[in-house]
Amino acid sequence: MDSKYNHKLYEQKITDLWEKNHISEPRDETQGQPVFSLVLPPPNANDPLHVGHAMYTIEDILVRFHRMRGDDTLWIPGADHAGIETQFVFEKKLQKQGQSRFQFDRETLYQKIWDYVQENTGVAREQLTRLGFSVDWSRFQYTLNPAIVKSVLHTFEHLQKEGLLYRDLQLVNYCTKCGTAFSDLEVKHQAAKTKLYYLKYGPFVLATTRPETKFGDTAVAVHPDDERYQHLIGQTIEVQGVNGPFRVRVIADDYVDREFGTGAVKITPLHDHNDYAVWQRHKDELPEPIQVIDYQGKMTTAAGRFAGMSVNAAREAVVAAMQELGLIDHIDDKYENQLSCCYRCGRTLEPLPKVQFFVRIKPLTKPIIKKLDAGEIKVFGAGYDKILRNWLTNLHDWNISRQIVWGIRMPMWYRVTPDSPIEVSFLTTESPKNAATQNYRIKELGDNKWLISGTLSQILPAYDLETIKAGLQTVDAPITVPYSLDIDNNQDHTHDIQETDTFDTWFSSSQWPFVTLQNTRPGDFERFYPTTVMETGYDILPFWVMRMLMMGQFETGKLPFANIYLHGLVRDSKGQKMSKSKGNVINPLEVAEKYGADSLRFALVVRSSAGQDKSIGEQDFKAARNLTNKLWNAARFVQLLSDEQKNTTGQEKTNEDFKTKINELVKQITNCLENYKPGLAADLLYDSFWHFFCDEAIENCKKGVLSPTLLRRGLLVYLKLWHPFIPFVTEQIWQEFGIINDDATILALAHWPNPSTL
RNA sequence: GGUCGCAUGGCUCAGUUGGUUAGAGCGUUCGAUUCACAUUCGAGAGGUCCUAGGUUCGAAUCCUAGUGCGACCACCA
Secondary structure: OOOOHHHHHHHHHHHHHHOOOOOOOHHHHHHOOOOEEOOOOOOOOOOOOOOOHHHHHHHHHHHHHHHHOOOEEEEEEEEEEHHHHHHHHHHHHHHHHHOOOOHHHHHHEEEEEEEEHHHHOOHHHHHHHHHHOOOOOOOOEEOOOOOOHHHHHHHHHHHHHHOOOEEEEEEEEEOOOOOOOOOOHHEEEEEEEEEEEEEEEEEEEEOOOHHHHHOOOOOOEEEOOOOOHHHHHEEEEEOOOOOOOOEEEEEEOOOOOOOOOOOOEOOOOOOOOHHHHHHHOOOHHHOOOOEEEEOEEEOOOOHHHHHHOEHHHHHHHHHHHHHHHHOOOEEEEEEEEEEEOOOOOOOOOOOEEEEEEEOOOOOHHHHHHHHHHHOOOOEEEOOOOHHHHHHHHOOOEEEEEOOOOOOOEEOOOEEEEOOOOOEEEEEEOOOOOOOOOOHHHEEEOOOEEEEEEEEEHHOOOOOOHHHHHHOOOEEEEOOOEEEOOOOOOOOOOOOOOOOOOOOHHHHHHHHHHHHHHHHHOOHHHHHHOOOOEEEEEEEHHHHHHHHHHHHHHHHHHHHHHEEEEEEEEEEEEOOOOOOOOOOOOOHHHHHHHHHHHHHHHHHOOOOOOOOEEEEEHHHHHHHHHHHHHHHHHHHHHHOOOHHHHOOOOHHHHHHHHHHHHHHHHHHHHHHHHHHHHHHHHHHHHHHHHHHHHHHHHHHHHOOOOHHHHHHHHHHHHHHHHHHOOHHHHHHHHHHHOOOOOOOOOOHHHHOOOOOOOO
């Protein structure tokens, strides 16, 4: 053994040893033993690893511990297609090549992204292996594997049968830049200073932050008890507008806050969630609402001369026009507002009307809340049980439709008739005909390509359905058009057209624990479901963990896991969030290269605490590296004991004391790991190993008061205790020592010590 | 506005469920180099455990209030 531990010489060799011996696969002889199973939170299929992924260390520690204990252990790796994230990255790439997604039909674009993701496949596997994570690669699953997709769709059909799925026209959170709607969870609320405009509005002055939406006003609302406006309630008033006078009705609704602004609100149902709710309550006395902003974020023809302008430009133009007409009372430019922004691109989200599929949430959350209250779900992580409860109680129905191609396409079909109102857009090389008479829209893309859009009734006389389907980009079916579900795609759809929306990525992710086990190997589901624990970052508690609980319980009748361990975010040594712009990002693979995978693992875990963020920096990796070297040298000392030294017996008191201390340590570490406290376990082990074993015991052995045989046996116990945390160096030492008589030849498969080992 | 968390030596954090003189890593001061390891060893300095009450034989730990940070949620235009 060299006097220094050089990880570069051993890590690859050890990885090969483990692979050759299939340490990560469940063994037949453990069947029937207590189960310890979990799924690896699947990384995005196109992403290289970042430091957050290195937190899988916690899972590996638990897995290695339970495996050594002889539990029936399985850790399933996977990859997530990560719909919007991946498509967004790919579109950026297209942009760099001077292309855009609108130049491709749906199928071609999907194939391009598929190929792009394929290029990066294998990277994650290689990197995870590099860090020593003992997942069972033979059971790897990808969210877009046909079998997985089938399982996911099966759940979807089940939801439909139970009446938990509905299609509705609602105001959704729509990002005009990303070109898709999102669920409530993807909305980021950001404080911002906006202008609050006080508009002269017939007999009213009213306050609004969005004067550009006034073309969609269908009412003015006041509080029913507001004395100032009693005489106007129920009246239709005439209002001077920039496009000429118009008439709106004055309604009374409790929603209005008398104290805010002037106590009068303009109601623009299709561009504000509250206004939409008010409109629905007063539907009978109000006209049909008007859409003034389209899905590209441009003003519609309803805005008259402002049509085609972007929202922000229109706002300024409208205000300027109103000022000219003397219609602006005054402007408050210090107003603090909460803007709804796209979590992905940061743009302000537009509430826009859209027909989407929703999952009814209450029936799904109810049983989970009950189990949470009954203590059947254990959450490790500072206070996150309460946060989970809060989420479950306040959750709204889940919009699962996304207007992107990268994902699982919704298995909904619409019947095509000659007078169909379904809006479609498609690419074609067939030159447009009868455009003038048929009234569909044409955009020339060059290269003999055209983008055609309009309703099927407009387009069908010019193009047959096959052509439309071949170049299809989008399908928008009005709420009045019925749909049929065909999850196996085995019906005759000659006269149908399929929905182009895809599922929210989290819809498939939410089923991960059971769809994986249903498709790994026959018998796996029965053997390993429910899983033992879900370990992930607290930041995806609502997106993922909560939904897994709901969907798992719904589909399998059992919670997908009863234990939830939430780790904190990894921050830099000053406690700051890591970001590319700050330049303080840690690349786990660089650290592993420089200090060894063990060092990275140990530094991340030691003294970490569930739910609490962890600060980490160069000095921590160095300290961890020093530990691996210390362990190496302690082993070296034991190896190099002379024959004369080996024959000493030590003093009984020192020997007994040594045994007691080690046995006590085994008890402590076991207890910590059983109770999901890897951070504390690592700390205790470090302290005991360095300051007791090295500083005291080895010195005692040099003095001849501690038996060398005992010291050696003690070291073997430490190697086992250390192994889940720093598997490479411990395994290498184990190999240097050669076969241990009554134990395994591979440390990863050796037996966990018990408190009476010594 | 609602929910949750955090506050412990210069810095970053543990504190094994209330139990003797409160710990670690990094930093720092002094000393040590053939003897497993200088990626080391020995010795030391450094803490009103945020504040004020309370419960208890005993509180960093439990309760109440306050202060200061931070996170998440939220339909006041």
